[in-house]
Amino acid sequence: MGKTNIRYWLCQVLGWGIFGLIHIYFNLGVFREQFAQHGGQDEYLISLGIYLVSGIICTHILRTVIKNTNWLKFSLNKIWLVFIISIGATGLLLFYGGNAIEHNTPYSFDKYIQNNKLERAKKAEANAGLDKVAYYSSSPVRDSLSLKAISDIKKNTGWYRNSQGVWKYQDKGDQLGIYQNLLLIALWFLIYVVYHYVDKNRKDQLDRLKLESSIKELELKTIKSHINPHFIFNSLNSIRALVDENPERARTAITELSNILRSSMKAEKAETVSLQKELDIVKDYLALEHMRFEERLNVEMDIDQDTLGQQVPPMMLQTLVENSIKHGISKLVNGGVVRIVADFKGDNLELLVQNTGQLNGNLNGDGFGIKSTQDRLNLMYQGKAHFEIKNINSNMVESKVTMPVSL
Template identity: 85%
Template sequence: MGKINVRYWACQILGWGIFSLIHIYFNLVVFKEQFDQHGGDTEYLISIGILFFCGIISTHLLRTVIKKTHWLRFSFNRLFLAFIVGIVATALIFSYGGNAIESSTNYSFDHYIQNFKLEKAKKLEANAGLDKVAYYSTTPVKDSLSLKTISDIRKNTGWHRNTQGSWKYEDKTVPIQIYQNILLVALWFLIYIVYHYVDKNRKDQLDRLKLESTVKELELKTIKSHINPHFIFNSLNSIRALVDENPGRARTAITELSNILRSSMKAEKAETVSLQRELDIVKDYLALEHMRFEERLNVEMDIDQDTLGQQVPPMMLQTLVENSIKHGISKLVDGGIVRIVADFKGDNLELLVQNTGQLNGNLNGDGFGIKSTQDRLNLMYQGKAHFEIKNLNGNMVESKVTMPVTI
């Protein structure tokens, strides 16, 4: 058996229950005087119970058809046609099914009303003295007063005698009842369709957000785990050269390289790290690069000690420093300076990486280091963090990151 949809059945019972109570309220409270004229409280309440039951069953059948045929996936034209056919068929099942069930009981309110009107018709006939006259024969009466009385009896009660003298009832409420049920089922259908369209759009939006979140997560992982392979090869070549010349420095260099690789692997899992930890990686990176550039690489640091506990994206500062050496220092015969500054500016943490050199043409840069920094800040801080790179004083390039202070 399938899982019971508690919310659906609760809405069905609540909706049809409210409709039934409104029906009862208007007949037994608002129009009580008219209702008391014919009575039949018990029969009426039983008919309302049948109405409640048939409303749930007929609309549940409609829902079953909707689900089996996947109406919600139809185009607008097909859905509109299905809407018309569905509500008419359901309204007919609702009306005739309810009447059939009610007729099979001894408490049919319709039968009660028909019998009440029949007694009323007989009284009106007797009061007019027509009960002893064969006015229904093939030779009808011509008296105008009698003709009006006969017409009023038929109009007010729905009963009349046929040519054999038998009483016949004309039920004019059935078409009206069907029209009312069509409107009622149409309202149910609209509520059902609108609810499921809204729910479907909400689920689609959630799926879209989950997909976007997954894509962003993958993008961040790709960005964070990136280490320039040329740096690794250069470091290994430098270490190999030191193995014979300076074994102690070679061992230290291996430790520094392993620290960087370990941090790169951990960066995939960590959203942020402390600035202190990031600076430790940067120092290891600079120490390895110093083996290659020697006196051509000069490093200066101006770090506010209060900033060391601030959280920053992992490997971001290292990427900027790597970018400054790759595009700045390495292209200068005499080398230059790499300056790292960390300080507070208002409610923001400001990180600066300055290097000797000059930007050529594109001030925003188009390398991986520049693009990865921009992308990471956009993904993580949603516009609250900023990055810019520019020429400074003619012979210096400055990369600046501004991000919110963490408490």
Template identity: 45%
Template sequence: MRKLSPYWLCQIGGWSLYGLINVFFYYTISPKTEANFYNTLLLYMAEGFVISHLMRTVIQQYGLLNLPITRQIITLFSLTLVFAFLYSIVDNLMVSQLGLETETVKKYSFGIKVVRIAVGTFFFLCMWNLIYFSYHYIMKSRKDQLDKVRLESLVKELELKTIKAHINPHFIFNALNSIRALVDEDPERARTAITELSNILRSSMYAEKVETTSLERELSIVKDYLALEHIRFEDRLHVEYDIDEDTLDLPVPPMMLQTLVENAIKHGISKQKEGGVIKVMSDFKDNHYELVVQNTGHLNGRSLKDGFGISGTINRLHLMFGDNAFFDIKDKDSNLVEAKVVLPV
């Protein structure tokens, strides 16, 4: 069975309540009985039901709910006034035709009767319109808010996917360059490098499907990557880890730590004639935890935040955690650069 819409439920319920209120006052306050009370009341209710529905049809037909709020208020007043007189004219004609007029009413002219009923009807229809307009205004505001939230969510999702789509090719090209350098020089090591790359690609494919991954899984990608880079740099690359085991299960954006390590190799170790150290640290600090990548080198006043890898990291943190996470990169001392990610627990 098809359910009635909220509008029809309100129409039936509202005019039924109007009838019940009149019956209540008739039996509790009215000083005398009226022979045609119930017939007249039913006529009023039927007319009110039809007139208010016609008013709603006009509102929908001309899109009055889409007008600016100030014009809606003016329209509400004007529409109510027009339909109040329409109701009054129809009511006087129907009452006269059905012989329901009381002796008191009969002595007035038609024009005066129309004005008298129109005044009382205006307030009822004004209340009806006020409820109708208010309901749709609130529902429209809620819908606009929901649409805005959905749009923001979609934009964030698309931005995250765009960032991820750039991260993986950026990483793959760097890794392939490392392998290419080994093919002629040391085929055995090249095969080992291909195995390492295979492990990393498998992990990165998994990263495409999730918004966060465990730090432990992220570290495994980093270790494979550094093992691959160690083949290229040999003794010029030294790696250290200082990881609090309690942080291994914490969620981090996939491929983020690997991106920071990759930047440390590209902008730090590769530019040092003697090579240097990469140190990866993870620890709790107050009500958050920190991921830190330190590398031998210096910024020389440059901001690596302009590069895609770092700017992508900043954007991901903002999209996923808002103001609860941030990124910073700076010279720790004369020959050490520190990239730090602060994430909520």
């Protein structure tokens, strides 16, 4: 038996059990004196037990029908029709089925009450002096006292004699009993359906969150897979430019590139890395680019030592540095400077990459490096991190990343 079934049966037993205890509390506790007048406590408890078992059986049948027909997938308009039909059918089944089972046992409380009322009816008949009179015949007595006595017997006990003189019982409680059963089944149905609707919505929301998480993870992996080939391509171009001019420096550059690739492969497996490790990759990359640009590339770093342990997205800072060289320094005849700054601003870590040059008309926004930075920050920090790139004066561009401080 699965956890769901165990939970279901536990709720069934507890629910019907509490209903039974409420009945016992009022009948044998609050209204004990009235109940004691006609007795039958043993019959009452057995009949109540039969009713509770019948209730569990009937509602279990209803639950089986609900599951087999997938009513929980119906629209709200359609579920109302099903709700009414189900309540009517199950309520009547519980009332007549429970009564049939109870009346076929020697411990029927209804029979006990009926027999008790019959004794009262016979006694009232005798007290009125009607037991020796055929008042039920076609020629009944006409005096008002006798007529009132006959009416009171039927009204107070539900028993009366038919035209053949046979005692008959008219139970006015049948209609009330049906209403009570319909109300009880309606309450059960509402609790069951509402619980499963809420549970279904919760599971759907959980599935959506898992799907969104999977999509974001896939998007991050896709972004990373684009970053590494882009970085490798530019690095190999730098090395290629050195092969003919200075083979020794080219061999050194290949060694540095292998170090960078090793670091980037490790970074690919992690969502974040320390700023220290990210700066190591940036320094290796700048060493390669310096071999290519020589005196045209000047590097300045202003790093707060307390920021080195902060977690940042891997290869992000390297992407911004690469972008500053590709779109800034490489386009200037005299080259320029790349300045890297890391500092705390309130509760945020601020990373700046500044380079000599000017933004073009589209703010370099079409480049994959810029787009990947924007996308990664949105996916990883859910709007809590920000990225912007702008001209800070007539000859300097600044890329700024602001992200929450990691604890």
